[in-house]
Amino acid sequence: MLSIEDALTLVRETARPLPVESVPLGDALGRTLAEDVASDCDVPPHDKALVDGYAVRSVDFQRRPTRDDPMPVELAVVEEVTAGAVPTVPLTAGHATRIMTGAPLPPGADAVIMVEDSTWQNESGVPLGVVQFQSALKLKPEMNLMRRATSIRQGQVVLHAGSELRPAEIGLLAEVGRRDVRVAGRPRVAVLATGNELVDAGLTPAAGQIRNSNGPMLLAWARRLGASTIDLGIARDDREAITRRVSEGLTADVLLLSGGVSAGVLDLVPEVLQSLGVRELFHKVDLRPGRPLWFGVHETEATRTLVFGLPGNPVGSLVCSEIFVSAALRRLAGHSAAEPPPLMATLDGEYHQRGDRPTYHPARLRHEGATAIVEPVVWHGSGDLRALAEANCWAIFPPGERHFQSGETIPCRPME
Numbered sequence: 001m002l003s004i005e006d007a008l009t010l011v012r013e014t015a016r017p018l019p020v021e022s023v024p025l026g027d028a029l030g031r032t033l034a035e036d037v038a039s040d041c042d043v044p045p046h047d048k049a050l051v052d053g054y055a056v057r058s059v060d061f062q063r064r065p066t067r068d069d070p071m072p073v074e075l076a077v078v079e080e081v082t083a084g085a086v087p088t089v090p091l092t093a094g095h096a097t098r099i100m101t102g103a104p105l106p107p108g109a110d111a112v113i114m115v116e117d118s119t120w121q122n123e124s125g126v127p128l129g130v131v132q133f134q135s136a137l138k139l140k141p142e143m144n145l146m147r148r149a150t151s152i153r154q155g156q157v158v159l160h161a162g163s164e165l166r167p168a169e170i171g172l173l174a175e176v177g178r179r180d181v182r183v184a185g186r187p188r189v190a191v192l193a194t195g196n197e198l199v200d201a202g203l204t205p206a207a208g209q210i211r212n213s214n215g216p217m218l219l220a221w222a223r224r225l226g227a228s229t230i231d232l233g234i235a236r237d238d239r240e241a242i243t244r245r246v247s248e249g250l251t252a253d254v255l256l257l258s259g260g261v262s263a264g265v266l267d268l269v270p271e272v273l274q275s276l277g278v279r280e281l282f283h284k285v286d287l288r289p290g291r292p293l294w295f296g297v298h299e300t301e302a303t304r305t306l307v308f309g310l311p312g313n314p315v316g317s318l319v320c321s322e323i324f325v326s327a328a329l330r331r332l333a334g335h336s337a338a339e340p341p342p343l344m345a346t347l348d349g350e351y352h353q354r355g356d357r358p359t360y361h362p363a364r365l366r367h368e369g370a371t372a373i374v375e376p377v378v379w380h381g382s383g384d385l386r387a388l389a390e391a392n393c394w395a396i397f398p399p400g401e402r403h404f405q406s407g408e409t410i411p412c413r414p415m416e
């Protein structure tokens with residue numbers, strides 16, 4: 001049987017980046033940047049005040065107060081500049097400009113004093129009055145101001161292709177003048193649940209039936225990874241029904257099927273996929289839960305669809321999605337880097353591993369100081385979805401029989 005690593009290699013080799021597209025900034029959150037972005041301007045675009053107060057010349061403060069000369073520094077206010085306005089009066093000796101946060105500094109100013117450190121008075125003959133600063137004030141040249149282009153120079157590349165667009169990057173793109181941005185394609189994922197026993201979540205199952213939990217789970221999972229989704233509902237275990245829905249799904253970039261890939265008499269998915277020209281790349285992986293996983297690709301001139309036949313058991317279908325489908329989605333969405341390596345954590349509690357396959361056991365990861373600690377949750381196997389509500393990671397145990405002691409270091413993988 002194929003190892004996880006070999007199966008992952010096949011998935012990675014088969015998934016190709018989707019064509020890039022241009023989207024408005026408002027739709028770019030979570031997308032992957034597909035171009036280097038240079039700024040069309042300096043940031044800040046002018047020398048600017050960082051506080052509300054007075055723009056001054058530091059030379060006017062060089063007169064040291066002494067015991068005989070405790071006089072505060074007093075300057076005539078020559079202009080008021082609010083953010084969005086432009087100063088018109090260069091500062092000369094004995095003058096200050098009242099200035100608000102973000103406003104451009106007048107030529108000649110080399111420091112800004114906070115309004116809280118000043119006292120203003122009206123004075124006849126001086127239209128904007130005079131301002132006094134206590135002699136104890138520690139004035140340093142360049143204080144409370146930011147020079148033009150300190151943050152970004154015009155023409156400087158501020159974001160590189162491959163960056164994930166989070167809120168900060170969206171803000172930065174706006175700052176440097178982008179209304180549209182080129183991003184990697186967004187995968188479209190179709191989800192089809194198969195099984196005669198399945199009914200929709202809104203219905204009360206009759207004898208022998210269960211609700212379709214995989215459908216909603218996989219749709220939500222795909223959206224969480226940034227994909228757009230197509231809900232193909234439920235197909236009966238019937239060649240014709242599956243064929244019809246799968247044909248619809250083959251217009252997507254990724255088709256996720258759940259159920260029907262094991263060895264039961266009604267496990268018809270592999271043969272239907274084959275009859276529709278989906279080329280099988282592997283079937284079955286050395287993994288628990290998740291062994292029945294089927295993977296193939298369907299290509300026409302206009303479409304290319306990666307098809308995953310996921311196990312029907314919910315935990316198996318989620319584990320396979322987390323390991324294999326996520327690797328495919330990352331590639332399709334333009335991420336060239338390999339998936340992050342497993343995290344090493346200290347096992348909390350004993351664990352007895354027995355089995356011929358690597359096991360992904362739902363677990364709870366927490367941090368105590370700098371130490372990552374992982375505690376497997378009580379779990380009744382691949383049909384026990386409830387246990388996942390308590391878990392936030394997969395604890396990974398190797399094949400074979402071995403007793404793990406509390407305090408041992410084991411690999412684990414945070415859930416998507």
Ligand code: AMP
Binds near residue numbers: 259264267
């Ligand atoms: P299968 O792989 O079709 O043999 O299904 C394996 C197990 O998973 C069976 O117990 C199914 O009832 C269950 N199962 C299959 N599909 C779903 C689904 N969409 N939601 C919840 N359980 C499912």
Ligand code: MG
Binds near residue numbers: 194237260312
């Ligand atoms: Mg089934």
